[in-house]
Amino acid sequence: MGLKLKQSYRHSVTVRVNEQMGTKRGYTFIQANRAWLPKFLLLWVMVMAFLSAWIYKNMDDDNKVRRKEVLSSMCDQRARMLQDQFGVSVNHVHALAILVSTFHYYKDPSAIDQETFAEYTARTAFERPLLSGVAYAERVRLSEREKFERQHGWTIKTMKREPSPIRDEYAPVIFSQETVSYIESLDMMSGEEDRENILRARATGKAVLTSPFRLLGSHHLGVVLTFPVYKSKLPPKPTMEERIEATAGFLGGAFDVESLVENLLGQLAGNQAILVNVYDITNSSDHLIMYGHQNQDGDLALFHESKLDFGDPFRKHQMICRYHQEAPTSWTALTTAFLFFVICLLVGYILYGAAIHIVKVEDDFHEMQELMVRAEAADVAKSQFLATVSHEIRTPMNGILGMLALLLDTDLSSTQRDYAQTAQVCGKALITLINEVLDRAKIEAGKLELETVPFNLRSILDDVLSLFSEKSRNKGLELAVFVSDKVPEMVMGDPGRFRQIITNLVGNSVKFTERGHIFVKVHVAENPKPIDDAKAETCLNGGSDEGALISGGRQFNTLSGYEAADEQNSWDSFQHLFNAEALQNDASGKMTVADEASQSVTLMVSVEDTGIGIPLIAQERVFTPFMQADSSTSRNYGGTGIGLSITKCLVELMGGHISFISRPQVGSTFLFITTFGRCKKASLSDTKKSNAEDLPSSFRGLKAIVVDGKPVRAVVTRYHLKRLGMLVEVANNVKIAASACGKNSSSCGSKIQPDIVLVEKDSWLSGEDDSSSLQRLDWKQNGHMFKLPKMILLATNITNAELEKAKAAGFADTTIMKPLRASMIAACLQQVLGTGKKRQLGKGMLNGSSVLGSLLCGKKILVVDDNIVNRRVAAGALKKFGAAVECAESGKAALKLLRLPHSFDACFMDIQMPEMDGFEATRRIRMMESQTNEQMNGGTDKGSGRKDEWHLPILAMTADVIHATSDECLKCGMDGYVSKPFEEENLYQAVAKFFETKPISDS
């Protein structure tokens, strides 16, 4: 598992690196096109400029169209007005013509003379605003000239005011308006335009117009309008000749177009803005201007033409309007376009700026990432360096320490010894520190690899406890360990690192605790199950009642009665867990099956102490390396403060996490949760021999009563006794225990008849009076019944006086000293009960030997081993038990000695030997035996007693007991194996198998 964790750690590192590479490769769009950014900006600006231009043009076009429309409407309006007014004037002139013909020709004598005409025309001048004046010219034939001249008293003159030369016809003016009186008597036929006009007018009978010319008198441009006046009534559809013939005269009027239009335009709005030209376009190649300036200024680009119809079909006129000024620049359009452009420019620039910024930030980010990778690499390098250096320091340090140790063995004066010892102590401290640094560095460098091997958690905890037992005893601390029943016996994990964690935590606790207790608890961390909770509730209630009864007053329900920091984790929940587990174990086999089915088990380990606690301000940096709670700590307690950080690292490496609750002056509770693999059954049996705890089984089934006022402590004691296979009852005080005994005795042992009564020293001291009653009871019981339950005292520390007193009170000589460990309890019990088969120093040994001795006494045993030392040791050991030992130094020698028949009862065979190894030798021995057996069976049916069948028990002696070896042992015909070097128990177990049964069958 450890390995996997490790891999995953490495994996995560590589993943991180890969991710970095990934992000480096996976540039964003912006990043990828960074070189294009300015071009993008330029393109944007250009597009926007184009767009603005387009907008401007659009708006401008709009304006032009509107302008044009305005112009055309104005022009049309002017043209229409001009035309209307002209029409009105023409009509009036027509009316005048009819007037003249009516009053001048139809009346005889004429009703009109110059005076009348002048007056009439003057008074009706308002009707003809466009005409500067009107005049009537009579048609005078050459023949009538003289008569006419006489009649009027003047000669006909030409336009140049000369007497008219002789022509066919004359048209002298006889009536004229006052404004044009200067043309009286002038012959209209003498002027080119007038003549033409007259001819055309009399032919068509309609009003005709001249082309524009400079009028006499005014020198304004003008046209002359001419109407024919007929003498007689014309036929309905007169021919041209008839018309000419009927013509009597001509009425003409001069249109002063220039002033006319001037007036007209003056009346209209927008006069200033617009420039009007009127043309006679009768001759399409030569437009004659009637009004306006020939040299055209103004806006040449835009003009509008409007046709004018002045009622003369022969003549065509048109009006052309222009704006005075060029179209003014359209400021609105310009501004709009410009603003649009500016806004787009700004937007573009903002986008560009943002992109640049993004690029920059991303660049920075990548740079930072690179720096981070480098920093991490540097960190790892640092750790590696530390690891290497620490290692390098350790090697010579070991030399120094070794030499110091050697030096201490030599003959030294006391001063020298003192120096050397000091040096050694310092060296050891340094080595410890270096080891810690190395550990940390290793972890940081990712070099620490976790093992995954099966190990026994309980025995490791016991080991750790024994490590600190001396210290805790000196300080008077209760040090105890409790492992829940649900925790599997064997788990897969790294025992060394687990031990290190526990050692660190307990070591810390011991260091910082002056009174009270240190309590290590291991539970299975499980998901809360509602049913269990309900069950537990009742237990809890019962439990807490009981607890309250006992605790009474200021006492807390903890191991030592001192308050612990983590109240949650104290007695109540402990009891809860304990009972729940008990229930579960009793009731639900299913649950266990389900539990065991899972591959791993999550354990919650807590180390509770009642020490000085951790100051609140320091709590958050407890796990930081080289940080102690405060600087005074290292002064008072020593240490480097690296331990906890290593512990944290280790726990995390194991896939767990560590936390703590601490209250200053009350204590701290460190809690870590980690996951171990579950041992498969097969592998369990495999390894059981090598590192399972080997607790003696001789106490199985013994009954014990634990007398302890403190429930937690009682539970711990019970836990250890249970591990030995004992049945345990807990009594709160001596009295209850005594009464229990008494009851038992009266009911003839129907219930528990205790073999042992374990009394906690505190409980004994507090209830000393009762203990005497217990004693009495016991004695009585002893008198009546079977046997006296052994009374054993449990104590953390005990004075000699107390010991004497205890002995006097009937307790056994041996006091079980805390901290409790199963193996130690076993040893003490053996001592007390005298059932020890286990090796013990001193007198215990006699017991053990005697058992083995009884088995081996007088037996003839062959020891086969090529190693002389081993041979000698094995022989010595076996001889000790009264066996007669012979030795062989090789397989061949053994074969020689074992040639049948022989008198050996057993053979201990080394496996690895030169030439012929143990397996081979055994095989040959078995072959020999079977041959002989066959022969014998074939020969005589009933041989001599037990030598019926030759089968020499052969036991392998091997140093490395692994499963495969033991299998092979059995395969090649061996009966068992003992580990080398001999351990009595092991030897006993192996030998007992076939020696114990034999005597029975023998006798």
Next chain:
Amino acid sequence: MNRNRLQHQVACMRKSLFDQGYLDEPFIQLEELQDDANPNFVQEIVTLFYTDSARLIQNIEHALNSRPIDFNKLDDYMHQFKGSSSSIGAKKVTNECTVFREYCSAENAEGCIRSFQQVKQEYAILRRKLEVYLQMVGQAAVSQTA
């Protein structure tokens, strides 16, 4: 008085041998095997160990110097040596032997030579310590009988 001190010293020394990890349980067993019937058992075994290991060390040295190195042979020798060491409970020596055999099985000549130096060093230290210790035990025994 003197006797007590001597015994105390012996005990201290024994404890330190165990504490420093030079010896472990088998040695206790040896001591247990020593009784009135066999008063010098420990001494005897240890001496046996010296002679045997001296021979083995010589063999191993020889095997290491020969070319090519016969790792099987080396392993055999070292197995014996390790067996002897573990029999008397020479923990550190045994550990070094294990290391050596690992190198051996990996056929790492350099590692073998290096670890053999370690083996020899540990052996020398142990031998010195044991000699001193057994000498003191002897003295204590003498003073006790006296």
